[in-house]
Amino acid sequence: xxxxxxxxxxxxxxxxxxxxxxxxxxxxxSTDKAQIVAIVGESGSGKSTLxxxxxxxxxxxxxxxxxxxxxFNGNDLLKMKEKEMADIRGTGISMIFQEPMSSLDxxxxxxxxxxxxxxxxxxxxxxxxxxxxxRTNPELKRGTDxxxxxxxxxxxxxxxxxxxxxxxxxxxxKRVQIAxxxxxxxxxxxxxxxxxAQRVMIANxxxxxxxxxxxxxxxxxxxxxxxxxxLKLMQDLRDEIGSSILLITHDLAVAAQIADRVAVMYAGELxxxxxxxxxxEEPLHPYTEGLLNSLPRQYRDEEKLQGxxxxxxxxxxxxxxxxxxxxxxxAFDKCPLERPELITVKNNHKVACFLRHQE
Amino acid sequence: MSQNLLEVNDLVKHxxxxxxxxxxxxxKKAANVHxxxxxxxxxxxNETLGLVGESGSGKTTLxxxILMLEKPTSGKIIxxxxxxxxxxxxxxxxxxxxxxxxxQNPYSSLDPxxxxxxxxxxxxxxxxxxxxxxxxxxxxRATAAVNLSPDSLSRFPHEFSGGQRQRIAIAxxxxxExxxxxxxxxxxxxxxxxxxxILNLLRNLQxxxxxxxxxxxxxxxxxxYMANRIAVMYAGKLxxxxNTxxxxEKPLHPYTSALISSIPQPxxxxxxxxxxxxxxxxxxxxxxxxxxxxxxCPYAEGICRQQEPSLREILPxxxxxxxxxxxxx
Numbered sequence: 001x002x003x004x005x006x007x008x009x010x011x012x013x014x015x016x017x018x019x020x021x022x023x024x025x026x027x028x029x030s031t032d033k034a035q036i037v038a039i040v041g042e043s044g045s046g047k048s049t050l051x052x053x054x055x056x057x058x059x060x061x062x063x064x065x066x067x068x069x070x071x072f073n074g075n076d077l078l079k080m081k082e083k084e085m086a087d088i089r090g091t092g093i094s095m096i097f098q099e100p101m102s103s104l105d106x107x108x109x110x111x112x113x114x115x116x117x118x119x120x121x122x123x124x125x126x127x128x129x130x131x132x133x134x135r136t137n138p139e140l141k142r143g144t145d146x147x148x149x150x151x152x153x154x155x156x157x158x159x160x161x162x163x164x165x166x167x168x169x170x171x172x173x174k175r176v177q178i179a180x181x182x183x184x185x186x187x188x189x190x191x192x193x194x195x196x197a198q199r200v201m202i203a204n205x206x207x208x209x210x211x212x213x214x215x216x217x218x219x220x221x222x223x224x225x226x227x228x229x230x231l232k233l234m235q236d237l238r239d240e241i242g243s244s245i246l247l248i249t250h251d252l253a254v255a256a257q258i259a260d261r262v263a264v265m266y267a268g269e270l271x272x273x274x275x276x277x278x279x280x281e282e283p284l285h286p287y288t289e290g291l292l293n294s295l296p297r298q299y300r301d302e303e304k305l306q307g308x309x310x311x312x313x314x315x316x317x318x319x320x321x322x323x324x325x326x327x328x329x330x331a332f333d334k335c336p337l338e339r340p341e342l343i344t345v346k347n348n349h350k351v352a353c354f355l356r357h358q359e
Numbered sequence: 360m361s362q363n364l365l366e367v368n369d370l371v372k373h374x375x376x377x378x379x380x381x382x383x384x385x386x387k388k389a390a391n392v393h394x395x396x397x398x399x400x401x402x403x404x405n406e407t408l409g410l411v412g413e414s415g416s417g418k419t420t421l422x423x424x425i426l427m428l429e430k431p432t433s434g435k436i437i438x439x440x441x442x443x444x445x446x447x448x449x450x451x452x453x454x455x456x457x458x459x460x461x462x463q464n465p466y467s468s469l470d471p472x473x474x475x476x477x478x479x480x481x482x483x484x485x486x487x488x489x490x491x492x493x494x495x496x497x498x499x500r501a502t503a504a505v506n507l508s509p510d511s512l513s514r515f516p517h518e519f520s521g522g523q524r525q526r527i528a529i530a531x532x533x534x535x536e537x538x539x540x541x542x543x544x545x546x547x548x549x550x551x552x553x554x555x556x557i558l559n560l561l562r563n564l565q566x567x568x569x570x571x572x573x574x575x576x577x578x579x580x581x582x583x584y585m586a587n588r589i590a591v592m593y594a595g596k597l598x599x600x601x602n603t604x605x606x607x608e609k610p611l612h613p614y615t616s617a618l619i620s621s622i623p624q625p626x627x628x629x630x631x632x633x634x635x636x637x638x639x640x641x642x643x644x645x646x647x648x649x650x651x652x653x654x655x656c657p658y659a660e661g662i663c664r665q666q667e668p669s670l671r672e673i674l675p676x677x678x679x680x681x682x683x684x685x686x687x688x
Contacts, residue, residue: 042550043521193640194414223413223577223640228621228631250550253623257630276627294555295625296584299603300407304562305584307555311520 003030003071004244005054005093005212010068012049015061021315023049025268027068028342031212031261034242036234038255038276040291041265042312047248050265051214053078054246055095056085072212090120094210098217100197104189110200111169111185117204118165172203176233195226202233209241216248231258252295256280264288267313267323270342274349284351286328322353330355363401363437364539364571365425370398370434372417372424376644392643394420396595397434399670402539407565407572409586409603411579411618415640417595418575422541425573426458427451438539456486459532463544465524469516475502476512479530486535501530504567505560522553526560533564543575558584579622583607591615594641594651597670601677611679611687614652650682658683 012024024046031037041047052058054070056077070077072093077085097103105113166185173181176199189197198218205213215234219227235258237243249255255262255276262279264272264287272285283289290308298305310327313319319326325335334354342352351357372395394417402408412418423429425436427443436443438458443451459482462468469478479498483489489497502512505526516524525545532540542561546554558581564570574585582589582603589606591599591614599612610616623631641647647654653663662682670680673688681687 042552224579224623225413225617225621228623231623231631251623252551253625256625256627257623259627280625280627291552292625294552296555296558296580297625299583300562300585300587305555305559307559308552309556311522311553312550 004033004073005246006030006069006071007050007054008069008071010050010053010070011066012046012053012058013064013066015064019316022268022318023063023315024053027265027268027270029263029270029273031244031246033211033244034238035261036238036245036247036259037261037263038247038249038259039263039265040249040252040255042250042291044267044312044315045265046268047250047265048216051095051216051246051248054212055089055093055214056080056082057095090117090208091210093212093214094205094208095214095216096198096201096205096218098220100194100201100221101189101192103201104192104197106189108188109185110173110187110189110192111166113200114169114172114185114204114207115165117207118168121208168207172206173200175206175236176200176203177229178203194221195223195230198222198226198230199233202230202237205243206237206241210243212246213237213243214246214248217250218247219254220249220251227254234258252280252291264291267315267318269323269352271324271352272350273342274351278347278349282349284345284349284356285324285353286330286355287324290327362403364404364406364439365402365573366435366437367398367400367425368435368437370395370421370424370436371432372420372429373432390644393417393595393646394643395424398592398595398597400590400597400600402571402573404538404571405565405569406588407574407586409582409589410573410575410592411577411582411589412592413577413618413640415643416592417643418592419543421592422460422543422573422575426455426460426541428460456482456535457537458539458541459535459537460541460543461525461528461532461545464548465521465528466548468528469524471516474513474515475507475519475527478516478527479512479534482531482535497534498530501534502527504533504564505530520553521549522557525549525557529557529560529564533568536568537570539571539573541573541575544577545574546581547576547578554581561585579607579619591618594646595643596651596680597678598652598680599678600670601674601679605674605677609688611673611677611684612652612681613656613658613687615679616687617655650680658686 007027007029010024010027014021014023027050039047039050065078072088169185170181173184178184178196178199184196219230222230231254234245238245247259259276262274262276263270264285266287272279272288279288283292293306294308296305308327313323321336321338322340325331340352340354340357342350343357344350345356373391373393376390376392378389398421400408410418410421420429424431431444438454476498479501480494483494483497499509507526507530546557549557562585565572574582576582586603588601589603590597591612593614599606599610599615606615607619610619621631641651641654649664649666650668653659656663668680668682670678673679673684
């Protein structure tokens with residue numbers, strides 16, 4: 001059976017005149033319809049680079065795709081022209097980011113931005129490649145009455161598009177638990193709190209009904225009470241629309257909450273991939289094990305945390321062989337010499353560790 | 360109550376908002392941000408008090424005001440039996456030797472152009488009359504205490520990872536041999552594998568040097584691991600104070616319950632079921648009348664909208680500011 005999204009042997013590096021950083025090293029990952037895959041890793045593990053590669057928003061240069069393919073419905077995204085890719089963004093593959101404030105356009109109201117998303121879905125003609133200045137289609141000019149009407153205090157007639165979509169816009173904001181949608185619709189992003197802004201981003205994703213949603217640390221900037229609500233919304237998106245979600249996070253607890261499968265990344269490599277209960281109950285890679293042990297769960301008077309000694313490696317000069325070997329308590333003579341492959345060791349559980357391959 | 364190293368009584372810190380011209384013309388008063396609004400707490404020697412709350416609850420302002428880095432609007436701060444709020448600047452400066460702070464972001468709290476040894480020695484230099492030999496020795500001791508290798512002393516901050524930088528910041532806080540340290544989100548900018556190292560380091564240092572901590576964080580699991588007691592802050596006020604176990608296992612305030620029930624656990628078999636608190640932290644300028652949590656509280660009744668509950672002792676050593684705390688026992 002063909003997977004909805006399949007990443008094969010993807011290698012990406014960031015290159016400058018003086019240095020080169022291997023951000024992704026031969027990553028293989030696939031996801032099915034209506035599946036939530038969490039990509040877990042620490043800073044520098046390459047998880048955000050992976051997300052940006054899929055939606056083809058890597059800044060090139062400095063990024064260079066060395067090798068690999070990203071198949072979406074069987075077509076290689078990396079070979080597509082920008083125009084074809086733009087057709088896929090939004091309804092095919094959509095992305096939400098950690099900082100909702102910086103991913104909403106500051107000069108348009110919430111209504112403008114949701115109306116655009118609905119319009120894109122309805123017409124599926126690209127209005128812009130990326131960024132606010134490449135808009136070309138004059139028919140899709142967004143309404144600007146939100147701001148003006150508030151300055152002069154008179155409600156101007158809404159733009160045609162906003163009028164047509166206003167019902168759906170209110171509905172979708174209610175869906176994401178915004179209490180007073182009419183008021184929020186007329187606001188500019190800077191007037192929203194972080195939690196509301198992230199909900200608007202998710203509302204955008206909801207109306208676009210993407211086949212794949214990439215969520216890059218969607219809750220890291222939010223408070224826990226808001227985080228719980230946003231995670232619930234992402235689950236709804238999967239349950240109701242059947243979107244498959246790639247959840248990029250540094251927080252294992254967030255992954256445990258909503259993921260079906262978990263991919264653990266370390267220094268640009270995928271080191272372990274398994275179903276969510278497997279990975280939390282029987283982690284096979286020493287790094288995953290260490291990561292789980294470094295999460296505080298106990299009280300002060302109980303036993304001390306284990307943690308992982310050392311630091312995340314400097315990717316300008318990564319360790320040889322298995323990149324985790326300098327921090328690994330099980331490392332043996334083979335580890336610094338050879339790189340372990342990601343191999344299935346048991347029921348759908350893949351791990352890149354010589355220790356487990358020998359068993 | 361001299362066994363307490365630090366005592367804070369009814370501390371208030373308001374920030375005045377800029378007065379818009381139009382409002383002024385209409386004769387309206389300038390609005391205040393009620394960042395800290397009547398907080399009382401105490402910290403014993405060798406104790407860690409964990410201060411938890413969401414962003415905007417005023418926890419960082421409280422930490423800074425306790426150290427007199429912000430001038431309190433009103434209230435009393437008593438440190439080692441001396442009332443800081445009555446002292447002049449020079450006396451406070453001298454007392455600062457005993458009170459230090461570690462900030463959240465080790466990328467911005469270290470001078471990028473100074474070498475590690477100078478960063479760590481900076482507090483010593485602020486209190487001059489110390490010879491360079493003594494200073495060097497102190498730097499070596501402080502950096503050794505945080506497990507930094509001696510060869511790192513002449514390097515610059517950018518050569519270090521986040522965890523190492525936070526060690527440098529901790530060494531700087533330790534060099535004057537303080538008795539009390541405010542830890543303001545000390546591990547929030549760090550990766551989880553490194554967070555564990557820093558938390559253990561802080562606990563070891565506390566044991567060795569008899570330190571007291573005020574640990575400010577939004578991460579309840581960190582507080583659980585670090586603190587003897589917890590204070591929960593909401594919209595400028597403490598809503599619950601008590602022993603860590605009591606507060607986390609038998610919360611007496613609906614906000615604390617909501618906070619605890621929304622913490623995701625790293626266990627796929629224990630997924631969050633209901634989404635507790637709806638809505639957002641209130642505006643700190645126009646606070647709700649009565650209990651500040653009432654617009655989000657599932658148990659709110661008439662009295663909650665009229666009368667502000669005070670923080671009172673419900674069970675021995677366990678305080679809560681809710682009209683109905685007895686009900687939640």
